[in-house]
Amino acid sequence: MDEKAPPLIEPLIELKNSGLKVRDRWLVRGVNLHVNRGEIVTLIGPNGSGKSTTARMALGIKKPSEGNAAKIANLRVGYVPQKLAIDWTLPITVSRFMQLTTKLKKDEIISALKMVSAEHLLNADLQPLSGGEFQRVQLARAIARNPDLLVLDEPVQGVDFNGEIALYQLIEKLRDQLNCGILMISHDLHLVMASTDRVICLNGHVCCEGSPKTVAESNEYQSLFGTHAAATLAIYHHQHDHKHLPDGRVQHSDGSITDHCNHDNHDHNNHEDASTNINYEHRADHEMGEA
Amino acid sequence: MLDDFFIRALIAGIGVAAICGPLGCFMVWRRLSYFGDTLSHSALLGVALALLLNINIMLAVFCFVIVLAIVLLLLQRQESLPSDAILGILAHSSLAMSLVVLGLITWAQVDLVSYLFGDILSVYKSEIAVIYIAGAIILGILFYIWRPLFAVTLNRELAEVEGIKATVVNAIYILMLASVIAVAMKIVGALLITALLIIPASCARGLAKSPESMAIYAAIIGVISVVLGLYGSLYLDTLSGPSIVVAAMFLFLLTLTPLTKIFK
Numbered sequence: 255m256d257e258k259a260p261p262l263i264e265p266l267i268e269l270k271n272s273g274l275k276v277r278d279r280w281l282v283r284g285v286n287l288h289v290n291r292g293e294i295v296t297l298i299g300p301n302g303s304g305k306s307t308t309a310r311m312a313l314g315i316k317k318p319s320e321g322n323a324a325k326i327a328n329l330r331v332g333y334v335p336q337k338l339a340i341d342w343t344l345p346i347t348v349s350r351f352m353q354l355t356t357k358l359k360k361d362e363i364i365s366a367l368k369m370v371s372a373e374h375l376l377n378a379d380l381q382p383l384s385g386g387e388f389q390r391v392q393l394a395r396a397i398a399r400n401p402d403l404l405v406l407d408e409p410v411q412g413v414d415f416n417g418e419i420a421l422y423q424l425i426e427k428l429r430d431q432l433n434c435g436i437l438m439i440s441h442d443l444h445l446v447m448a449s450t451d452r453v454i455c456l457n458g459h460v461c462c463e464g465s466p467k468t469v470a471e472s473n474e475y476q477s478l479f480g481t482h483a484a485a486t487l488a489i490y491h492h493q494h495d496h497k498h499l500p501d502g503r504v505q506h507s508d509g510s511i512t513d514h515c516n517h518d519n520h521d522h523n524n525h526e527d528a529s530t531n532i533n534y535e536h537r538a539d540h541e542m543g544e545a
Numbered sequence: 546m547l548d549d550f551f552i553r554a555l556i557a558g559i560g561v562a563a564i565c566g567p568l569g570c571f572m573v574w575r576r577l578s579y580f581g582d583t584l585s586h587s588a589l590l591g592v593a594l595a596l597l598l599n600i601n602i603m604l605a606v607f608c609f610v611i612v613l614a615i616v617l618l619l620l621q622r623q624e625s626l627p628s629d630a631i632l633g634i635l636a637h638s639s640l641a642m643s644l645v646v647l648g649l650i651t652w653a654q655v656d657l658v659s660y661l662f663g664d665i666l667s668v669y670k671s672e673i674a675v676i677y678i679a680g681a682i683i684l685g686i687l688f689y690i691w692r693p694l695f696a697v698t699l700n701r702e703l704a705e706v707e708g709i710k711a712t713v714v715n716a717i718y719i720l721m722l723a724s725v726i727a728v729a730m731k732i733v734g735a736l737l738i739t740a741l742l743i744i745p746a747s748c749a750r751g752l753a754k755s756p757e758s759m760a761i762y763a764a765i766i767g768v769i770s771v772v773l774g775l776y777g778s779l780y781l782d783t784l785s786g787p788s789i790v791v792a793a794m795f796l797f798l799l800t801l802t803p804l805t806k807i808f809k
Contacts, residue, residue, distance in 0.1 A: 315705050333706040343573050344699060345753045354696045357705040379754070405706060 264326055265290050266403045266435045267294045267312045272321030274307050281307045284459050285321070289403060289435040294426070294449060296438040296466075299456035300478060305439045306336070308456060309405060312437070329403060332396030334389070336407035336439070339379050348375045348383075352395045365393070366398035369431070370424060386417040390424075397428055405427070422449045550666055556669040558789065560676040560758055561732045562767030564683050564739065567760035569748065569767075570743035571718060574698050574756075578743050581615065583632045585726050585738035587613050587639035592660050592730070593646035596653060603675065607727035613639070614719045640735075647702030656724055663734035665775070672731060679728050683721050691713055695756055733786040744793040745770060751800040765794055 265288035270518025273283035289295045289312075297305045310316040311323050313331060339348065352363045370390040375383065383391065389409060396404055409425065410418040426449040429436050438450065453469040455462045455478065461518040462474040468473050572581050591609030595602045616634065635798045647655050656664070687694070697706040697711045705711050706792045745767035746759070753759035773796075774789030781788070 313706050315702070328731050332708050335700060335703050335706075338700055338703065340699070341574060343577075343750055345750060345755055345759050346699075346756060350755050350757075355692070355709060357692065393735060399707070413619060488632075543693065 266329060267325045267437070268323070269308070269312050269318070270322040270324075272308075272311050272318035272323055273286045274304075274311055274316055275319040278433060280458065282456065282458055283320075285311070285454075285456070286460065287312060289437050291402070291435050292429065292433050293451050294436040294438065295452045295454065296440055296450040297454050297456055298440050298469075299461075301441060303457045305441075305456055306407065308345060308509055309407065309437060309439055310348055313405065326402070330399060330401045332399050332401035332404045332434075333481075334396050334404075334406045334409055336411065338392065342381060346376050346380045348380055348391050350390065351380050352398055356397065356399050360397055364408075366394040369428065370394045385411070386413045386421075389413055389421060393424070393428070394423075397432060400432070401434055404432075404434055404436045405439075406436065408441065409438065426447055453485075552776070553668050553670065553673060554665045554785065555772065557673050557676055558665055558732055558771035560673070560680050561677060561725075561729045562745070562771045563764045564680045565729065566745050566749070566762075566764030566767045567684065567687055567739045568718075568721060568725055569744075569746035570756070570760045570763050571694065571698060571740075572722075572742050573746045573750065575654050577644045578739060579629060579632045579636075581726075581739045581742055583636035583639075584614060584722065585730075585735050586608050586636045586728055586737070587643075588726050589660055589735040590639045590643035590646070591727075592735075593643040593650070596655065597646060597648050602690075603727050606730055607723055608721040610726050614706065614723060618719075658784075659734070660730070661736050662784050663730070663732050663737065665732045665785045665789075668731060672713070676728050681747065682787065683694065683724060686717065686721060690717055691757075692716055733789060737786055737790050738790050740790040740793065741767060741770075744790070748793070748797045748800045764793055767793070770796055 268288040270284050272285050272287075285304075287295070287297075287308065298310055299305050311318045312325070314325055315321060317323070330483065348367070349363055352366065353357060364373055364376065367376060372387065372390045374393055375387060375391060380388070380391070389411075391397050393406075393409070396406075404406050404425075406425065407540045410421050413421055425436065425438070428434075447450050450466050453466050454460055454462060455472075455475055457478055461478065462469055462470075462472045569628040572578060580726050588606045588610055591606035592602055594609060595605030598605075600641065608677035612633070617631065620626075644657075647657060647660075659667075674707060693709045693714045694717075695715050696709055697705075699709050706712075725742070726738055729741060733741050746763040748766045749759045749762035752762050771789050774792035775785055777783070777787035
């Protein structure tokens with residue numbers, strides 16, 4: 255798992271001008287998408303914008319009505335679905351869940367659980383797990399198959415704010431360790447930003463794409479999600495540096511956010527309120543410094 | 546030994562219960578109780594058609610149930626009616642149709658009760674052979690497709706993304722279900738087959754920690770129900786098929802008590 259293979263030129267999955275029509279209605283159209291090994295690509299867009307449809311076409315579950323879908327032969331996918339409700343009639347432990355689609359050796363299960371710091375849950379029942387624990391276990395299950403491609407559909411659902419940050423950092427770490435491609439689906443850029451290489455913003459078609467920063471600052475993104483979404487983005491960067499990257503640059507950003515928070519709000523956890531107090535120029539500068 | 550009708554009944558019943566347990570677990574997990582009910586009620590129409598056309602009953606039931614299952618799955622895909630309404634319509638109209646058709650058959654003596662509630666005490670040696678051969682094949686296939694079938698049951702999309710052919714796996718499950726219904730008709734009858742599938746599985750839920758152990762417990766509990774029910778019917782002189790189901794129900798009530806903690 256540790257050795258770094260040189261990145262393949264051939265994309266793991268690729269869509270060329272693909273679209274899917276159901277009962278005379280185009281769910282999504284004209285999508286170009288590829289995911290390479292070692293790359294994190296995020297699909298964003300409001301509800302019903304065709305993110306999941308696009309992912310299904312790319313994975314070969316749905317055949318596109320127009321355009322092409324291609325994937326490399328024997329592509330091994332690890333998948334964390336958007337909603338995974340475990341029916342109470344299903345008696346299942348974490349260890350059995352880990353082997354849902356593939357039989358694994360015990361040490362393979364344990365090492366995957368260790369990667370997400372959930373090895374203590376090995377023999378726990380699946381149902382009573384908290385949202386964050388369950389997401390970690392799902393991630394562990396997906397990576398234990400040693401996949402070429404990880405597909406994460408809204409991976410932070412039901413996880414609190416701090417858990418969300420930790421989870422995105424974990425995903426980034428996994429990408430580096432496993433050398434797989436990652437396709438993420440998210441309803442907004444919000445926290446996905448920091449750990450993504452490329453963002454594709456969908457709204458029935460590709461409305462913009464590029465680096466997270468380009469997308470966040472594009473007019474299309476802001477008209478879809480409003481400027482408020484862009485503002486919360488900045489907060490994440492402050493928060494992220496402040497908490498997790500203790501180097502010179504953090505010192506700078508740490509200073510700036512403390513400034514604002516102390517001024518207007520003593521509650522450090524109240525990020526939404528704080529975001530409105532940061533002006534756009536300041537945020538832009540800050541992100542330039544980071545890039 | 547096989548000349549004793551009661552021993553034959555025991556052996557046949559145990560065989561059927563052992564197949565029904567694991568398959569019934571999937572029925573419970575997938576919430577297919579009503580689906581199974583509809584299939585088994587309509588199995589009676591298969592019987593009626595077999596008598597009408599003078600063909601083998603077990604084979605006719607098997608074929609008819611498969612055709613009906615396909616029709617059901619296609620109808621449910623339409624989403625023009627809620628699926629429980631579709632199931633209700635098919636279950637009751639096929640039951641009614643079969644009773645009408647059976648009434649039209651004047652040239653043969655038709656023992657309706659034995660088709661509705663089973664006739665385990667008159668099971669032939671050849672039927673025991675069919676039960677055990679079919680059972681071995683069904684359980685063999687189930688063992689082979691266990692992991693993918695369970696994955697599809699837990700979450701179809703996840704299974705498909707990770708390379709499992711969900712449609713194929715589901716079709717195999719429906720085929721197995723149809724064969725069990727055809728085989729179990731004789732034992733508990735069209736009205737009570739679903740009981741033999743879902744009651745032992747539901748008992749097992751309270752005892753099991755993993756899907757595999759639930760399937761094994763379900764088979765064991767089904768076998769115990771058959772033994773208790775048959776001996777009960779012998780001493781109380783009651784219908785044997787319903788007695789088996791009553792025994793299963795008592796075991797189910799038992800699993801609701803704190804006694805189950807012993808197993809965990």
